[in-house]
Amino acid sequence: MTVNVIFFGALIDAAGTNKTEVKNVSDCDSLKSKILVDYPELNNYKFLIALHNQVVKDNLKLNEGDTVALLPPFAGG
Amino acid sequence: MLSTEEINRYNRHILLPEIGIEGQRKLKHSSILIIGAGGLGCPALQYLTAAGIGTIGIVDFDKVEETNLQRQILYTIDDIGKPKVDCAIHRLSRLNPFVNFIPYNLQLTNANAINIIKNYDIIIDGSDNFVTRYLVNDACVLLNKPLVYGSIYKFEGQVSVFNFSENGDDKGPTYRCLFPNPPAPESSPSCSEIGVLGTLPGIIGTLQANDAIKICIGIGEVLSGQLSIINALTMQFYTIAFERNKNLFDTAPSTLEEFVNFDYSLFCSATKPKNVNEITSDELNDLINNKRNAIQIIDIRSINEEPILNTLKEIQIPFEEIVENRGKINAEKKVIVICKLGIRSAIAIQLLEKNSSLTNLYNLKGGVTEWIKKYKP
Numbered sequence: 001m002t003v004n005v006i007f008f009g010a011l012i013d014a015a016g017t018n019k020t021e022v023k024n025v026s027d028c029d030s031l032k033s034k035i036l037v038d039y040p041e042l043n044n045y046k047f048l049i050a051l052h053n054q055v056v057k058d059n060l061k062l063n064e065g066d067t068v069a070l071l072p073p074f075a076g077g
Numbered sequence: 078m079l080s081t082e083e084i085n086r087y088n089r090h091i092l093l094p095e096i097g098i099e100g101q102r103k104l105k106h107s108s109i110l111i112i113g114a115g116g117l118g119c120p121a122l123q124y125l126t127a128a129g130i131g132t133i134g135i136v137d138f139d140k141v142e143e144t145n146l147q148r149q150i151l152y153t154i155d156d157i158g159k160p161k162v163d164c165a166i167h168r169l170s171r172l173n174p175f176v177n178f179i180p181y182n183l184q185l186t187n188a189n190a191i192n193i194i195k196n197y198d199i200i201i202d203g204s205d206n207f208v209t210r211y212l213v214n215d216a217c218v219l220l221n222k223p224l225v226y227g228s229i230y231k232f233e234g235q236v237s238v239f240n241f242s243e244n245g246d247d248k249g250p251t252y253r254c255l256f257p258n259p260p261a262p263e264s265s266p267s268c269s270e271i272g273v274l275g276t277l278p279g280i281i282g283t284l285q286a287n288d289a290i291k292i293c294i295g296i297g298e299v300l301s302g303q304l305s306i307i308n309a310l311t312m313q314f315y316t317i318a319f320e321r322n323k324n325l326f327d328t329a330p331s332t333l334e335e336f337v338n339f340d341y342s343l344f345c346s347a348t349k350p351k352n353v354n355e356i357t358s359d360e361l362n363d364l365i366n367n368k369r370n371a372i373q374i375i376d377i378r379s380i381n382e383e384p385i386l387n388t389l390k391e392i393q394i395p396f397e398e399i400v401e402n403r404g405k406i407n408a409e410k411k412v413i414v415i416c417k418l419g420i421r422s423a424i425a426i427q428l429l430e431k432n433s434s435l436t437n438l439y440n441l442k443g444g445v446t447e448w449i450k451k452y453k454p
Contacts, residue, residue, distance in 0.1 A: 008306060009230045010265065018311075046260040055255070055304075055319035069315065071306065073256040074230035074265060076273060077117045077205035 003031060004067040009074050014041040029059045031068060047072040079105065083175055087129055100294040101129060105175075107293040108132035110197035112185060112213055114161040115139070116278030117203030117227045117285060119151040124286040126169045126176050130293070133169075134197055136181040137161045138380065148275035184380045184395070185209055187337050190216045199289050201225045203282060206397045207259040207345045214239060214252035215329050219336055223292055226252060227285040232274050232310035234281035238288050241301035249301035250321040257325050259345040270401065277309045340417075342379065342396045346424045353426040356413055356439040358448045364411070373407040375414050377425050378445075382417070386445060386453065389415060399425045403433045412438050419444035 006019045022038070025031040028049055036043055049056045050069040062068070079087070079102060090096045090104075109130050111118045114137040125133060141149075141156040141164055156164040162180040169178060181193060185204075194200055194216050202213050202224060210228075217224040217240050224239040241249040259265075284305070291297045306315045330336040356364075364372050365388065374391040377399055394402045396416070406412055406429070416422040419442050426438045441448065 008308075009233055044261065046256070046258060048255065050317040053315075053317050055317055057320075057322075069317065071304075071317070072265075073207070073260055074228055074233075074235070075205060075207045075210055076229040077113050077115050077203045077227070077278070 001026065001062070001064045003062050004065070005031070005035065006067060006069050008047075008069065009072040011042060011045060011047060011070055011072050014045060015039045025062060027059050027061050028056050028068070031062060035070070042070075045072050078102075083129065086173075086175070090128070095296045096294060100296070103294050104129050104290065105131045107199065108134070108197045109199045109201060109289055109293075110134040110136065110194060111201045111203060112136045112209065113203035113205060114149075114151070114165045115145070115203060115205060116148045116229060116273065117282035118201075119149045119165070120279045120282035121201055121203060121227075121286040121289070122165060122169060123151060123172065124283055125289060126173045128286070128290055129173065129175060132177045132179065132197075134179040134181060134193065135162045135165055136183065136185050136193065137165075138182060138184045148273065148278050150279070185212065186379050186381060187212055187216075187339060187341060188381070188383075191220065191333055191336065194222060195220050197222065199223050199225065199292055201227075201285050201289055203227060203285070207265070208341045208397050210252060211259065211345065212341050215336055215339070218248075218251055218326075218329070219331075219333055221248075224252070225285045225289050225292075227278075227281045229273055229277050229281055231271060232277060232308055234277055234284075234307045234309070235304055236281055236284045236288070236300060236307070237304045238292070238300045241292070241299055243299075243301075248321065250319055253325045253329055254322045255304060255319055257322075257328065261346075274309055277307075280307060280309065340421075342416075342421050346396070346421060353423050353430075354439045355442045357442050358451050361413060361441055361448070362452055364413075371410055373410045373412045375406065375412060377414060377416050377422055384445065384449065384453075386448070388452070389445065389448070396421050396425055400428050400432050403429055403435070406433075406435060406438075408435060408437065410437065413441055414438055415441040415445055415448075417444045418446055 003022050007015050012018045022034050025034050047070045087101045090101050107130050114135050139161050141152045141161055151168055152164055160182050162182045166178045200217055200222050223241040226237045228235045239251045288300055304317050330339045374389050376393045377396045379395050414422040414426055423440045426440055429435055
């Protein structure tokens with residue numbers, strides 16, 4: 001199963017890309033673990049996870065082709 | 078009541094059935110506080126002034142710099158070196174003399190925030206640091222004020238409306254519901270460190286003014302419980318929904334008294350202090366009396382943070398700006414970094430050591446609190 005991941009803000013710089021595909025993950029927790037292994041720089045960042053345009057609070061199941069967004073806070077003004 | 082001159086001035090609003098004379102009167106009877114007259118604050122101020130908001134308060138303690146002019150289009154070359162609030166009001170009064178402006182040429186702290194924010198119907202956050210953002214959010218929650226949030230990073234902006242309720246319904250989610258904890262300072266560089274596309278704050282600040290106007294009049298859909306993300310490089314617009322999370326209010330101040338005592342600088346410095354060089358109050362006193370010229374004292378507390386100590390007065394660089402202002406730190410002398418309790422200063426030293434080659438930094442153990450016990454009558 002493949003899930004699309006899009007990065008925002010400083011995560012784009014940290015990951016070196018604005019999107020990626022992650023295979024063999026079934027839920028949000030396993031996706032997050034996999035991402036942090038693939039992009040260890042992201043361990044230094046706080047971010048929230050959004051699925052289907054909704055902030056994820058629980059460990060939701062993922063389906064083939066889902067798009068997950070990783071959003072960091074930033075404070076510029 | 079609107080005068081004949083005002084009815085003519087606001088003609089294009091009044092023509093809209095959604096606004097009309099009644100909507101324009103609501104704008105005139107509204108008061109909005111803009112926190113930060115920078116990239117986001119400038120466009121928000123220009124549109125809200127033009128729209129005929131009755132009273133607009135502006136909080137900013139900065140002076141206009143040449144590097145601001147690339148995006149803060151309220152200012153001109155004649156304004157460089159002058160306080161932003163004064164320049165802004167001078168210019169905006171020419172745009173619309175029917176607006177009453179109130180300047181606050183100060184840094185917003187938990188000591189002064191409540192007395193300022195309580196006077197306004199709507200608050201717009203155009204600040205540039207996490208300390209102010211959490212502080213403003215918590216103050217708005219305690220005072221029941223809607224908070225129009227905007228934030229920018231390079232080519233990307235976020236907009237939302239926090240703590241909003243329509244017709245007295247339940248309050249909408251807040252900044253803490255979205256981001257319960259601030260990031261480590263080293264993973265969130267500011268515009269001055271990393272750059273920002275000039276038009277981006279123009280877009281985001283204008284969207285903030287847009288939602289503030291809708292709230293004043295009571296029309297349309299407000300971005301409550303929604304975070305809009307705009308990428309000016311790819312022109313992708315992305316909106317996500319989020320909910321109020323009551324559990325998160327446990328970590329926030331729940332009374333005005335708790336708010337005043339909440340250490341926002343510490344809360345926003347996620348890193349815990351590790352081992353840094355230390356100096357005791359006794360050792361510092363000895364240095365002040367015998368080798369004053371061999372040391373430099375840097376106070377990293379907020380501007381106006383009590384108590385003000387003349388003996389320790391030398392250079393003040395607020396914690397949030399310490400890395401950016403590392404050039405002001407003497408590389409030859411023994412540098413003593415001080416704060417209230419010696420925790421923020423230890424973190425500041427860590428950040429400085431990581432971001433510079435300085436090795437001459439010493440933390441005052443126990444901070445000024447410990448110092449006062451011994452050396453202030």
